[in-house]
Amino acid sequence: MTVVEPVDAVNALEETYLKLARIRAFELKAMDLFSEKFIRGSVHPYIGMEAVAVGVCGALRDDDYITSTHRGHGHCIAKGLELRPMMAEITGRATGYCKGRGGSMHITAMGKGMLGADAIVAGSVAIATGAAYGLRLQGKDAVVVAFFGDGGSNQGIFHEAANLASVLSAPVVFVCENNQWAISMPIQRAIAVEDIAVRAAGYGFPGEIVDGNDVLAVRDVAQRAVDRARRGDGPTLIEAKTYRITPHSAATPTDNRAPEELDLWRERDPIARFARHLVDSGAATEDRLEELGRQAAAEVEDAAAYALDSPYPDPADVEDDVYAPADWLREGRLA
Amino acid sequence: MSTVAVSELTMAEALNEGLREEMERDPSVWVIGEDIGAHGGLFKVTEGLLADFGPARVIDSPISEAGITGAGVGAALIGCRPVVELQIFDFVTLTMDQLVNHAAKWRYMSGGQVSVPLVVRGPISNGIGMAAQHSQTLEAWFVHTPGLMVIMPSNAYDAKGLLKSAIRDDNPVVFLEKRLLYSRKAEVPRDEYLIPIGVADVKRRGDDITVVAAGASVQLALQAARQLAREGIELEVVDPRTLKPLDMDTIAESVARTGRLIVVNEGPRAGGFASEVVARTLDHVPLQDLKAAPRRVTARDTPIPYSAGLERAVLPSLDDLLAAAAVVMS
Numbered sequence: 001m002t003v004v005e006p007v008d009a010v011n012a013l014e015e016t017y018l019k020l021a022r023i024r025a026f027e028l029k030a031m032d033l034f035s036e037k038f039i040r041g042s043v044h045p046y047i048g049m050e051a052v053a054v055g056v057c058g059a060l061r062d063d064d065y066i067t068s069t070h071r072g073h074g075h076c077i078a079k080g081l082e083l084r085p086m087m088a089e090i091t092g093r094a095t096g097y098c099k100g101r102g103g104s105m106h107i108t109a110m111g112k113g114m115l116g117a118d119a120i121v122a123g124s125v126a127i128a129t130g131a132a133y134g135l136r137l138q139g140k141d142a143v144v145v146a147f148f149g150d151g152g153s154n155q156g157i158f159h160e161a162a163n164l165a166s167v168l169s170a171p172v173v174f175v176c177e178n179n180q181w182a183i184s185m186p187i188q189r190a191i192a193v194e195d196i197a198v199r200a201a202g203y204g205f206p207g208e209i210v211d212g213n214d215v216l217a218v219r220d221v222a223q224r225a226v227d228r229a230r231r232g233d234g235p236t237l238i239e240a241k242t243y244r245i246t247p248h249s250a251a252t253p254t255d256n257r258a259p260e261e262l263d264l265w266r267e268r269d270p271i272a273r274f275a276r277h278l279v280d281s282g283a284a285t286e287d288r289l290e291e292l293g294r295q296a297a298a299e300v301e302d303a304a305a306y307a308l309d310s311p312y313p314d315p316a317d318v319e320d321d322v323y324a325p326a327d328w329l330r331e332g333r334l335a
Numbered sequence: 336m337s338t339v340a341v342s343e344l345t346m347a348e349a350l351n352e353g354l355r356e357e358m359e360r361d362p363s364v365w366v367i368g369e370d371i372g373a374h375g376g377l378f379k380v381t382e383g384l385l386a387d388f389g390p391a392r393v394i395d396s397p398i399s400e401a402g403i404t405g406a407g408v409g410a411a412l413i414g415c416r417p418v419v420e421l422q423i424f425d426f427v428t429l430t431m432d433q434l435v436n437h438a439a440k441w442r443y444m445s446g447g448q449v450s451v452p453l454v455v456r457g458p459i460s461n462g463i464g465m466a467a468q469h470s471q472t473l474e475a476w477f478v479h480t481p482g483l484m485v486i487m488p489s490n491a492y493d494a495k496g497l498l499k500s501a502i503r504d505d506n507p508v509v510f511l512e513k514r515l516l517y518s519r520k521a522e523v524p525r526d527e528y529l530i531p532i533g534v535a536d537v538k539r540r541g542d543d544i545t546v547v548a549a550g551a552s553v554q555l556a557l558q559a560a561r562q563l564a565r566e567g568i569e570l571e572v573v574d575p576r577t578l579k580p581l582d583m584d585t586i587a588e589s590v591a592r593t594g595r596l597i598v599v600n601e602g603p604r605a606g607g608f609a610s611e612v613v614a615r616t617l618d619h620v621p622l623q624d625l626k627a628a629p630r631r632v633t634a635r636d637t638p639i640p641y642s643a644g645l646e647r648a649v650l651p652s653l654d655d656l657l658a659a660a661a662v663v664m665s
Contacts, residue, residue: 065413098446108445115412116445120436126405127412127437134410134417137365137391144409157432160402167397321447322481324505328533333580 013283014292016054016215020271021296023050023074026083027246029300030073030090030104034250038091038308041251043104046074048213048245051270052177053078055218056145056238059226065113065131065144067124070105071244072117075147081109083303093310100313101321115144122152125174126161132172132229133165143171143229145222150178150187153196162203162237171229173222174200174237177212183248184256200237212240213270216277245269340525347517349491350380353498354418356527358388361416364502365392367403368420377422378458378517404430404455408438408507411453416502421457424511425471430455438507439482454501456510459550461601461639461650463515470639470646472602477509478579478611484532485578487511489553491521493576496530504532513551535582537589541569544660545589545596547612549575552599552651559656568664578608586612587619594626595663599651604633627663632656 027045034043046053049071057066057078068075076086081097089096090104097109105119115131118124128146135142152158153176165172176196180187193199200207206228210221218240225236243265247255255262278284323329344352358364365388366381372395375382385393396403400421407417421427427434438451461470477485484506488494494512501508538553539560548556553574560570571589575581590596596616598609609631616629632651640646 067409096446098444098448101446102444106444108441108448110445110448115409116441116449118437120432123405123432123437124409126402126433127409129402130406130409130411130417131413132409133406134413134415137410137415138363138413157401157405160397160399161405163397164399164402164406168394321443321445323484324442324447324450324452326504326506327531328577328580330533333533333582 010283013278014288016058017274017278017284017289018292018296019054019078020050020215020274021293022083022299023053023077024271025296025300026073026077026086029304031246031250033091033304039104040092041103043090043250044071044248045244045246045250046071048265048269049177049179049242050074051215051218051274052175052212052240052242053147055215056175056222058219059222060113060145061142062113063142064226065115065128065142067115067128067144067146068117069121069124069147069149069152070117070119071149072105072107072147075117076107076109076114079112079114081107081112081114083299084306087303087307088310091307092312093307094313095307095310122148122155122158124148125152125158126164129161129165129168129170129172132170133168136171136232141230143173143226145173145175147175147177150176150180150191150196151182152176153199154190162200162235165235166203166205169232169234171232172235173225173229174235175222176237176239178239178241179244181244181257183252195239197237197239205235205237207237207239209239209241212242213268213273215270215274243268341522342525343520344491344523345518345520346488346491346494346512347379349495349521349523350498350512351382352523353495354381354384355387357499357502358384358392363414364416364418365394366418366420367394367396367407369396369398369422371395371420376420378514381420400426400429401433404433405437407453407455408433408441408451411451411507412441412449416452418454418456418502421455423460423469424457424473425460425468427455427457427473434483434507434509435480439480443482450505451507452505453507454498454510455508456498456512458512458514458517459601460514462646464641464643464646466641467638472600472634474509474511474578475602475606475608475611478608482507484508484580485511486532486576487550487578488576489538489550489574490516490519492523493530493536495523496528497532497576500529500532511550516551530576532577533580533582535573535575535585537571537585538574539570539572541571541593543569543593543595544663545571545573545586545593546599547573547575547586547596548599549578550601552601555651555653555656556599558653559660562657563660568660570660581612581615583615583619586616590616590620591624594624596629597632597656597659597663598629599632599656601634601650603636604631605636607631607633609633630659630663632659
C-alpha cells in the first residue's frame with residue numbers, strides 16, 4: 001500500500017471505501033436482477049476491479065470527463081452517477097439515465113461528466129481523445145479519461161487514438177484495465193509483450209504500470225497522469241493490472257479459468273485489501289467499515305426498488321432522439 | 336435576380352468558401368484530415384484555411400481515418416462542430432465503426448442527452464481510373480444507418496449552401512462530393528445563403544418522365560433530357576440533394592404527374608439508393624397513377640475496374656438512361 005498523504009482526511013478514505021462497496025453491492029444486485037429476468041441482454045460485472053475506477057476517478061474533478069466500456073457500471077459509480085437512474089437504465093425503465101434506450105452497456109450522464117459507455121471494445125478511445133482536444137480548444141482545463149481493457153489495447157483504434165492524442169497533445173488519460181482475460185482467451189496468448197504499458201513508448205508518452213487492486217496506488221498514478229494532461233503535456237497510458245473475479249458476463253457464466261487462479265485473486269480482493277489497510281492504519285474501525293458496507297447495500301436496494309417501481313418507456317416514443325431537433329425533421333422525410 | 340452579385344466558382348472553391356464562412360461565424364467549427372493544412376487538401380477544398388485559422392483549427396492529421404472520425408465524434412459531444420475530411424471517401428471503410436456504431440448511435444443510446452454535430456466529407460472518385468478502392472459510391476450504407484444524414488450535392492451552388500447547413504445541423508452528416516464535379520463551375524451568390532436540408536431541387540421541368548438523380552448523375556440526366564427533348568419527350572429532373580432525409584413530397588408529386596420514374600445512381604444496383612427511391616415512391620404514389628414500372632439506372636454489381644472501357648461499362652451511361660427512357664415510354 002502506498003503511504004496515505006496527510007491531506008487525505010478520514011472522510012476521504014471513508015468515501016473511497018464507500019464507493020468501492022457501492023460498486024460491489026451494485027454489481028451483485030445487478031447479477032441477481034439478471035437471474036430474476038429483470039435485466040435483459042447481459043450484465044458484465046466489475047467485481048474485483050473496483051479499485052481501478054475508484055482510484056482513477058478519485059483524481060478527477062467534477063468537470064472532467066470519462067468514457068467507459070461494456071463493463072462500465074463501476075466507472076459510472078466512481079464518477080458520481082446516481083444509483084437510482086443507473087439501476088433504472090439497466091432494468092430498461094423510462095426513469096433511467098438514457099430512458100431505457102441504452103441499457104447496461106451504454107450509460108451516459110453528461111451532467112456527471114460521463115460521455116458514455118461503449119460496447120465496442122476500445123471504441124471510445126478516439127472519442128475521448130477528440131473530446132479532450134475539443135475541451136482544450138474551448139479554453140477549458142478539463143481532462144478526459146478513456147477506460148478500456150487489455151483486449152482493447154489490441155484494437156487498431158487504440159493505436160490510432162494513442163498516436164493522434166500524442167501529436168495533438170490532447171489532455172486524455174488512457175486507462176487500460178488489464179484483467180488478464182478476454183472471455184476465454186488469456187492475455188499471454190493475446191499479447192506478445194509482458195506489459196501493455198510499454199506500448200505507450202511507441203507513441204511518445206509515458207506508460208505507467210500500477211497494481212490495479214490497490215486503490216490508493218491507482219489514485220496516485222492517475223493523479224500524476226491527470227496533472228500532466230491538465231498542464232498540456234499530453235496523454236499517459238496507465239496499465240492497471242487487475243482481475244475480474246466473476247465470469248465475463250451474467251449471460252455467459254461458463255468460466256474456463258483455473259480455480260486456483262481465481263482463489264489467488266479472491267485473496268487479493270481490492271475491497272478487503274483496502275479495508276485491512278484502513279483498519280491496520282487506524283483510519284477506520286471494522287465496525288465503521290461494516291456500517292459503510294450496510295449503507296452501500298441499502299443504497300443499492302433503494303435503487304433497485306426505485307427501478308422496479310418505475311414505468312417502462314412508451315413504445316410510441318421509440319423514434320424520438322434518433323435525430324437531434326432540426327427543421328427538416330418532419331413527417332415523411334425519413335421513411 | 337440579375338441584381339444578385341455572383342461569382343463563378345468551381346465546386347471545390349464553393350466548398351472552400353462554405354467552410355471558411357462557417358469557421359469565421361462559429362469558433363466551434365474546425366477541420367481535420369490528411370494533407371488538409373499547407374497542402375490545402377488533395378482537391379483544394381481546404382486551401383488557405385490553415386493560414387487564416389491556424390493549426391489548432393485546421394489539423395493536418397496522421398493517416399488514421401478511424402482515429403480522426405472518432406475524435407470528431409468526441410469533440411462533437413462536448414460542443415464542437417468538427418468537419419472530418421476523408422481524402423477519398425472509400426477510406427470510410429476504415430472508420431465504419433466510428434461512424435456507424437458511434438456517431439450515428441450516441442444520441443439515441445444516451446436517450447437524447449447528447450447530439451453529434453459532425454460532418455464527415457470527402458470525394459467519390461470514380462470515372463477517372465482510380466480503380467476499385469478509390470471509386471466507390473457508398474451512400475446506400477449510410478442511408479441505411481439510422482442516426483446519420485446523407486447529402487450529395489450536384490453543383491457548386493448547392494454544395495456551398497448544403498455544406499453550411501450540414502455544419503450547422505446538430506446531427507452527424509455524411510457529405511459526398513463527386514470528384515469530377517470539383518472543377519465544374521457555377522454561379523454562386525456573393526452574399527451568404529443556406530440551402531435547406533431535406534428539400535429537393537427540380538433541375539429541369541418536364542411532364543413525361545421523372546428522373547431522380549443526385550450528385551454527378553444530375554449531369555447525366557440533364558444530358559439525356561436535352562437529347563430526348565428533340566424527340567418530344569420531356570424529362571423532369573429531380574435532384575433530392577439530400578438523400579437522407581429525402582424529400583418524398585417533391586418526388587411523389589412529380590411521379591404522380593408524369594406517371595413514370597427512372598432513378599439514376601452510380602452505386603451498385605443491389606440494395607442501392609435507386610431501389611430505395613423506387614420503393615418509397617410506391618409507398619406514396621398509387622399504382623394506378625403509374626404508366627410504366629419504375630426503372631433503375633445504376634452501376635453494375637461489380638467492383639469498379641481500372642481500364643477505361645471497363646469502368647465505362649460498369650458505371651451508368653447516357654445510353655443506359657436513354658434505353659430506360661425508351662422502355663418506360665413504350
